[in-house]
Amino acid sequence: MSFVGVSELLRDAENGGYAVGAFNCNNMEIVQAIIAAAEAEKAPVILQASQGAIKYAGIDYIVAMARLAAESTRVPVALHLDHGTSFAQVVQCIRAGFSSVMIDGSKLPLEENIELTKRVLEMARAVGVSVEAELGKIGGTEDDIVVSEREAFFTDPEEAGVFVRETGVDFLAVAIGTAHGQYKGIPELDLPRLEKIKSVVKIPIVLHGSSGVPDDAIREAIRRGVRKVNIDTNIREAFTEAARKVLDANANEIDPRKVLGPAREAATAIIREKIRIFGSNNKA
DSSP states (O other), X not given: OOOOOHHHHHHHHHHHTOOEEEEEOOSHHHHHHHHHHHHHHTOOEEEEEOHHHHHHHOHHHHHHHHHHHHHTOSSOEEEEEEEEOSHHHHHHHHHHTOSEEEEOOTTSOHHHHHHHHHHHHHHHHHTTOEEEEEESBOEEEETTEEEOTTTOBOOOHHHHHHHHHHHOOSEEEEOSSOEESOOSSOOOOOHHHHHHHHHHXXXXXXXXXXXXXXXXXXXXXXXXXXXXXXXXXXXXXXXXXXXXXHHHHOTTOOOHHHHXXXXXXXXXXXXXXXXXXXXXXXXX
């Protein structure tokens, strides 16, 4: 099966009242783990490439691995650019074969964010690629994108309405209390704000920084309109912890397969768990 657009997956999620997992991939083993989990749970899935993944693996390697994964499975698979930083980068990813992109103009004033997003949408729609945008800043760190806790602010529902009306964006990432990276405490989501945003924009909502958010809070956010949930940190934690256990048990181990094999299995397990929380299992 070839790539599908994220918009297609989220339309089904909207109708079914569940969310689709968007999992960041940085290497072959994590791509394999994501697909293995999606197949085991019979779930649609979104492979995401962040700035760091593109710098580390290279855009051609990311696309080649993701395309092979999509072609070797029967579950729907999308390839999505996470936190695209410029029009030029979005164009590069679309040309390389991404089926969906995010343009992150959240650091810009509202009008500039709108104009950048409209420009991306005009180009992407011409080639059948779906587009995510962001309004409001999400705390923490996403590869090279850093927003301090002091600078972070929540999405304003009224501005969200203006933004979606002006741009016609396909789905919107909002800031309601999540953060990228590892949490210092337990995050509290502003669920009433989420509900108000959803009542205004009428399009699928994206929740970034979802690793570490309590399961019940994720489920409640999905009930109130979240249709795409991004997970990265939890995968990294499971992956590296499993690899560390192998090396702790045998410091002389030099076979990467014996280190990365258990890491891949651990990543698969956590992704399967997330898919069930999102309610997308048995939806492929």
